[in-house]
Amino acid sequence: MGYTTGLVCRACGKEYPEAPNYVCEDCFGPLEVLYDYERISQEVSPQRISSGPKSMWRYEALLPLQGEPKAGQQAGYTPLIHARRLGEALGLSRLYIKNDTVNVPSLSFKDRVVSVAVSKALEFGFDTVACASTGNLANSLASQAASAGLRSFIFIPDNLEEAKVVGTLVYDSQVVAVKGNYDDVNRLCSEVASIYPWAFVNINLRPYYSEGSKTFAFEIAEQLGWESPDHIVIPVAGCSLLTKIWKGFKELERLGWIKRNSAMLYAAQASGCSPVSTAIKNGWDTIRPVKPNTIAKSLAIGNPADGYFGLQAVKETGGYGEDVSDKEILEGILLLARTEGIFAETAGGVVVAVTRKLVQQGRIGRDHLTVLAITGNGLKTQEILVGKTPQPLKISASLEDFTDQIEKTERRQQYGCAG
């Protein structure tokens, strides 16, 4: 089983054997998994994948496990929807939504990476898993650790949305709320990881964990009939998803499973935390970290670890980066809900609002095949919408009251005045 051949430093190319190791001892560059692509192309094909399980594990050959998946067996293979009504609102005729708001088990794209990480933790023989998280990773790891019978320690900033905290605690995970922002939590975790012999999914298991994100790209390609779209708009926090979507399409092209990789990648951020889009707009080749201040807490990473590679990905594919205000994020969430019936969390609002900007700038054309990466469920960040939606019509349980009130409401809507 397995097509991996070891680890390699993404910065200097030094190779390492497969182990819970994440950093190059020569240059501190991040390690990533190496595959035997020749053997994959001989033994695996799109036809074989099409008859595989209806989950991300249909792409098992391009994931770094030695044996069968031991966690998240149902994760992935989420719907790709032709979003006609949202497309009309944005001026796009070929707009698609990759809908990870309905991913399982925890309603975000993080179920993909955690499925790989927890399976890998079990392969390596760990009994405890841990992570630093802005919420979605926390939910997914707590859930999958519970079902795998592993102990979990979850480190979060102390200002997260209530639903994301409860949605972690419910699995009996040890949650550690750290005073500070995600970048403080991340630094602390790195120090904790150097003392405790745990599987930190986004530290010592990072090379494996992050590979799960490639399935987002694989599914888009397969669901489009083994083609690459023209544009993909991707929410950016640590920049891992964008970087791995890039890698995923390159792998498909290398294996000859898509004819041509033409996907231009766009980094979507909140203006209150936009180190990546700012670097892209200014043509910088390094990231200048920022202190996050935005309602898009899932994206509130001021010092994105994969930012350096994300900038390369955007540049190489001819994409761009944009950011939007908190007000635009809320409008994006509401527009997506009202046109497509999809309730996304703040990151989804960021993607919709950024897409609107990219269309206005002429970067995305009306007939271009465009995919929006909608990565998390709105039920987790409901509190930001309190007072921003219409209110319920409160009536007594009488038909007369209902018809009376509803007529008044309709008149108000029709004439735009009280009446």
Add this chain to the structure above:
Amino acid sequence: MAVLVRIPIPLRRFVEGRPLVEAQGGTVSEVLGDLSLRYPGVHQRLYDGSGLRPFVNVYLNEEDIRFLAGEQTPVKDGDLISVVPAIAGG
């Protein structure tokens, strides 16, 4: 100034396996320079031709030095410098 430096796992083999070492200097740059002098091998891991490597994060008393004066940030007795490889998030 005597400053403590927290050493990440990939660097420990150059500092006799110690998680924490003391070094001297008036700025972050001087402290890391002193560390490099005392322990051969450290410099090459932290720096490339143009400065600190892109995947090395340095913190002074828990603050990223890029929010301070970078490597020129002054240090005082008893300060703690932490060297941390960049890590992913989510």
